[in-house]
Amino acid sequence: MADLEIKGLSKQFGGIKALSDVNFSANSGEVHALLGENGAGKSTLIKCLGACQSYDTGEIFLEGKKMTAVHPKEAMDAGIGIVFQELSLIPNISVAENLFLGIDVKNRFSISRKKIINEKTKQILKEFEIEDIHPETKVGELTLSEKQMIEIVKVVSRNTKVVVLDEATSALTTNRVEWLLKLVRKLKEEKRIIIFISHRMGEIREFCSVVTVFRNGENVGTYDLDKVENDELITTMLGRKVTGYYPEKVNTKQNRVALEVKNLSFENYLENINFQLSYGEVVGIGGLAGQGQNSLLLALSGCVKAQKGEILLDGKPVKLGNPKQAMDHGIVLVPEERATEGLVLELSIADNLLLPCLSKITRAGFIDRQKEKKLLDHAVESLSIKVGDIQNPVKSLSGGNQQKVVLAKLMMLEPKVLLLYDFTRGVDVGTKNVMFELVRDLAAQGNCILFYSTDIEELVNVCDRVLVMDGGKIRASIAWEKLTQENILRSSVGENVQ
Template identity: 35%
Template sequence: MNPTVDRIDLTLSGVTKVYPGAVALENVDLSISGGEVVGLVGENGAGKSTLMKVLGGAISADAGEIIVDGIPHAALTPAGATALGIAFVHQELNPFTNLDVAGNVLLGREIRRGPFGVLDRRAMREAVIPILERLGTRFGPDDSVLGLSLADQQMLEIAKALSMNARLVILDEPTSSLTLSETQRLLDVIADLKAQGVAVLLITHRLSEIEAVGDRVVGLRDGRNAGGLTKDEINRDRMVHLMIGRDVNRPALGTTKSDTPVVLRAQGLCTAAYPDRAVDMTLHAGEIMGLAGLVGAGRTEIARLLFGIDAPVAGTVEVSGKPLAPRSVAASIAAGLCLVPEDRKGQGLLLDFAISENIALPSLRALSNGGRLNPQAETDLAETSRTTLQIKAPNLSQAAAELSGGNQQKVVLAKWLAVGPKVLIVDEPTRGIDVGSKAEVYGLLRALADDGVAVLMISSDMEEVIGVSDRVAVMCRGQITGILDRTSVSEEAILRLAVE
């Protein structure tokens, strides 16, 4: 990137957007200038995504204007936003998996040579290498995107934004899939951008990141401005009040469950990624066990083996003393073992299906008579789930794709709670979810544990692991390297076990 950029001066004034039956934005104001970092906070459904779509030209506002460098615009197009120096890093990742890294970073801005416009792959590679080095990525310009982890795909999207020499970079939950070291690297990059005169709009539910780099905070609540904070006023409690207008307390930890029955037992479990490293694990009724570790440690792979998605290289799994054999997803569900996957959009939901249809999916047999689905039973189940989990939606026929991230996660949880699980595995349960919804999910997991459900919680959020778990198992390179109880768990203790 250039050492300095032409500083942007941008103001959103009186922006209003109304959908049938819902006001998404009402008279919202927001300003940002080159060389400052503004944190945008709000619960899922507060209007943050709608506001960014207006700014990026994906949708038009019904009222209000966008003023860039003193010039008012009633609306922008995506191309117009890019021409003004506005670049987005979206929370939901949609890379082109048939292209390599360089092709994704320079998509639409490919370097060509000769009279026939042949791709100059060498020049593209050389253009992308410095950006990747700056981010400290584990992948190179020639690597296939198909094999990248979610964390690496997130870094790829950030690299794409940096390649545009943008004047305003909008980061929507940029660290939701990143490790601690990757997160710190990104915060360093934000500081560099600020020093160069780039404006950064940071949307994140990890409020400590805004505390670390933010110059101001703007809060949204129910589609309206909820106030703002200056740099000296920024702290977690004040940001929470902006977002939801109340304090949020974590649920109280339960008691040690070593005297309750073992519900899940895994012995000698080996994944294809680490065939020479075995996992032994026991999970007791009524406990929340956190599964911590760095990206690539093998936590998600173990979850997939336990649920029967992948076949283990070796090892056995028992639920309530009965072996799961032969292994399959259907056998796991029948035994009472359920999985809330990390990728809720790609693996947890049928996005084009209604909320009620998604919730009913694992319970179709119970909701049917003579092989025919009972629509009223489906509706009753969904309505009960909506009330219990406080799913915010105007009606249950709304497509899952139209829900906020937090409400989508609640729908995924709801469909499994409906089958009465004995063991619930949740992989990154609060990824991309606001602080209020996080507290609701934590409370739900604790209530399940109190009812005797064994919960295995995989999380990269250290605060979450320490604050919610009764015990913490730590993985490194496909193996559990230690188990910590509440008296010995700490960030330092986890990190010691997570690295070799």
């Protein structure tokens, strides 16, 4: 028997089979990848393993002992640690308080709990080579990448036997992905079982030695990564061949400027930003993480107010004092954190989709149910959202399907300018292909898109040109023939691209 053995696991939600008689095994000192489309059953399997979700039939064994945990704390005590795709940290308490939440701290000398956990957190952060985060800093003040690191440390520092990393790299900057890779190697040496979930094939090959592929709630194959090609894995995952992962780039740029930004400045994050965005154009935002990309999109969507500068739409100055004003002008944003900024998790899928466009389906205070159904059916079909029952809470969806809901609800507004912040984060290969096609189709229809991604390959293959940011300024604009990964990286570190 393997060190971790899952036998015959099944789980059904209403009429939807999330897991169907699934078998899975992994051993100590092994980094085992899980690969599959959004909604393939990966998250449900992990939730069952961590006792966050009950299962209908099946058994789980860890080191030969049958697990009987019915609560996440019991699973954690048994040695199961899960870093979920959606962060579980509490934003208005400190890093130290988050790390020691629910843990009794022994205190023999009447020293305050706060002082003890701050000192212990300082030691933990040093052990994990995190020197730029203070124990007393409130989690809400951290960047998304820093929050992800704390989430990882919270799980790993509890000496769990099994460490599950669910899309743990998707929120990390490039240098912090290297930090995680180093940590995973250490965990492997410690003979822990590491389960690694990602949609990035390069990372799977760098981190893992074995991969199990899920499709429609079933385990459809386990492979040694040094004996299988990416094309075979993707075909197994999707049940079909994907041709043309990136759509063909056709110049659809019109001679009409949709959005113009003049001398835009915001606190210490943006300094004299100037650029134009034409109808039919897809423009990327590149550069190393934390160089003002998020602040730029927030300013353009009315989420923050710039202290200086001007924003023009169709040649006319517009005031974007809040997101509602931006949406009224046809500017919408797919935000950085879908769970806290893009969705109301407790509401249904239907309610989340309809929130921005209630005026389209109401008349004299009454909802037109036919229009409502038509809008919802179109939204679900256009992005192939796996919903089961559309009245289920949106939090019941996988991370990738949640991201589809965010995008679909904004598309129902028929925007002129679409702002995308790393919108393929946590999305499977097949869905990325659909989303890239959608972006190019929208451009062909005359829309304009401003698109930030942490994946330089996406910028190169989807965008017409890329604005490279550094220190809150636009340092370069790279287009067409010169638009390569190498040139974006060179511009990011201050080199001139000829």
